Amino acid sequence: MKHLIACLAIATLVAAAGCKKDATPEATATHAAATADSGGSLKGDFGPPQGKPIEAILTSPPHVPPPTGRDYPAKVIVELDVVEKEMEISEGVTYTFWTFGGTVPGSFIRVRQGDTVQFHLRNMPDSKMPHNIDLHGVTGPGGGAASSFTAPGHVTRFTFKALNAGLFVYHCATAPVGMHIANGMYGLILVEPPAGMPPVDKEYYVMQGDFYTSGKYREKGHQDFDMQKGIDENPTYVLFNGSEGALTGDKALTANTGENVRLYVGNGGPNLVSSFHVIGEIFDKVWFEGGTRFNENVQTTLIPAGGAAIMDFHLEVPGSYVLVDHSIFRAFNKGALAILKADGAERPDIYSGKEVDAMYIGDRAAPNLAAVSTAAKAQQSGDLTVEEQVEAGKALFAGTCSTCHQPSGEGMPGVFPPLAKSDYIAANPKRVPEVILHGMQGPVKVNGQDYNSIMPPMSQLTDDEVANISTYVLNTWGNPGGRVTKADAAEIRKVKPANASEGH
Numbered sequence: 274m275k276h277l278i279a280c281l282a283i284a285t286l287v288a289a290a291g292c293k294k295d296a297t298p299e300a301t302a303t304h305a306a307a308t309a310d311s312g313g314s315l316k317g318d319f320g321p322p323q324g325k326p327i328e329a330i331l332t333s334p335p336h337v338p339p340p341t342g343r344d345y346p347a348k349v350i351v352e353l354d355v356v357e358k359e360m361e362i363s364e365g366v367t368y369t370f371w372t373f374g375g376t377v378p379g380s381f382i383r384v385r386q387g388d389t390v391q392f393h394l395r396n397m398p399d400s401k402m403p404h405n406i407d408l409h410g411v412t413g414p415g416g417g418a419a420s421s422f423t424a425p426g427h428v429t430r431f432t433f434k435a436l437n438a439g440l441f442v443y444h445c446a447t448a449p450v451g452m453h454i455a456n457g458m459y460g461l462i463l464v465e466p467p468a469g470m471p472p473v474d475k476e477y478y479v480m481q482g483d484f485y486t487s488g489k490y491r492e493k494g495h496q497d498f499d500m501q502k503g504i505d506e507n508p509t510y511v512l513f514n515g516s517e518g519a520l521t522g523d524k525a526l527t528a529n530t531g532e533n534v535r536l537y538v539g540n541g542g543p544n545l546v547s548s549f550h551v552i553g554e555i556f557d558k559v560w561f562e563g564g565t566r567f568n569e570n571v572q573t574t575l576i577p578a579g580g581a582a583i584m585d586f587h588l589e590v591p592g593s594y595v596l597v598d599h600s601i602f603r604a605f606n607k608g609a610l611a612i613l614k615a616d617g618a619e620r621p622d623i624y625s626g627k628e629v630d631a632m633y634i635g636d637r638a639a640p641n642l643a644a645v646s647t648a649a650k651a652q653q654s655g656d657l658t659v660e661e662q663v664e665a666g667k668a669l670f671a672g673t674c675s676t677c678h679q680p681s682g683e684g685m686p687g688v689f690p691p692l693a694k695s696d697y698i699a700a701n702p703k704r705v706p707e708v709i710l711h712g713m714q715g716p717v718k719v720n721g722q723d724y725n726s727i728m729p730p731m732s733q734l735t736d737d738e739v740a741n742i743s744t745y746v747l748n749t750w751g752n753p754g755g756r757v758t759k760a761d762a763a764e765i766r767k768v769k770p771a772n773a774s775e776g777h
């Protein structure tokens with residue numbers, strides 16, 4: 274009965290046939306394509322809401338609410354809380370995020386095309402700022418922004434009809450808009466097409482954002498928002514789901530081989546465009562720009578700031594698949610990296626090989642850098658013992674230095690000199706922090722072998738990181754021992770030695 278009313282509504286509006294109860298998704302898609310140019314957004318108006326109002330199920334990332342499963346338009350009530358809270362942006366680094374629903378990105382909202390959405394925005398009493406919401410799926414000035422301006426401790430309400438199907442970004446639009454978005458105020462709303470999305474085995478919610486902190490990448494402690502970096506479009510972090518490691522280690526996305534996986538991927542910006550790619554997979558389908566058409570067999574899909582895309586792929590080969598922004602320095606040097614772990618039996622007929630992703634992704638996939646955060650805390654409260662420095666330095670060495678000098682410190686003959694039992698280090702232990710901070714180039718003999726290459730300076734490391742890595746190197750692999758303090762590192766940072774590399 275309800276279905277019939279909906280059909281009549283469509284029929285009167287676009288004079289379309291083919292609204293049969295047994296219509297297959299394909300038939301519906303054809304129908305939609307046929308009328309795409311004639312009906313405009315009106316084709317999503319299936320008349321007044323029917324049945325009892327429905328409370329929308331909201332989910333935190335990376336989870337996606339279940340399909341609405343409805344074939345009629347309903348009144349859907351959405352209650353979204355604005356929460357300002359301190360969270361980790363990277364291990365040992367905190368940041369005051371502004372959120373929709375307590376997470377970055379905000380809660381995922383799922384409705385059906387033609388639904389009437391009654392939207393309640395509640396700004397927590399302990400918030401310091403007023404906020405509002407602009408949903409890109411709203412037809413009406415400001416996308417709801419003016420009607421939802423909400424002071425701390427207030428709740429506002431507005432109602433819209435979801436006329437267009439698609440995956441839409443929502444975000445705060447309170448001035449300064451860039452700052453509200455940069456602090457994490459964005460999320461996704463899926464407006465399902467009338468027949469729903471084709472069923473898959475797993476659905477996940479991933480959203481990219483760029484972040485601007487006063488300190489450098491991975492600089493420990495609390496970091497403030499840096500407006501100038503935001504204006505300059507020079508992010509400190511580029512992240513999936515609001516923190517480095519949100520989707521790696523034991524928080525990686527999971528699936529099994531033989532399954533179809535769907536990603537709902539948004540880009541909150543505020544500034545960067547994402548070249549979204551999954552290393553080792555090809556998207557079978559991409560609903561590009563979050564719209565109703567899909568492309569097939571896609572390697573990398575472009576997601577604009579304030580835009581989204583839906584992608585499906587089938588998993589054949591077990592292992593770790595790395596989600597990246599293929600503007601690749603963002604992935605390996607600013608955090609834009611996530612992991613999807615596929616479990617299942619090997620498929621040597623499709624892929625033979627030797628897994629190398631531990632080296633490729635370095636420490637970014639490690640579930641914890643506990644030693645680093647211990648060191649960060651100890652550093653806040655006073656002095657570190659040599660043992661604590663060694664522990665923290667060990668964790669940082671993995672991934673920072675081990676890529677070239679190898680986890681064993683043995684280096685690679687003729688290419689990367691050894692740090693283990695290095696006579697170059699033994700001759701003057703101060704060389705370790707010097708080389709880290711200023712790099713090194715030109716001919717050098719280490720343990721009787723000649724090297725003539727370049728090590729880039731690693732001046733992005735903080736003074737205590739340099740101190741800890743140096744102390745670790747000095748106290749490991751038969752090196753002479755000793756200690757480098759934070760103050761030593763600060764001193765060495767100021768003076769560039771003769772054989773320093775010109776890189777950076």
Ligand SMILES: [Cu+2]
Pocket residue numbers: 371403404405445446447453458
């Ligand atoms: Cu806001």
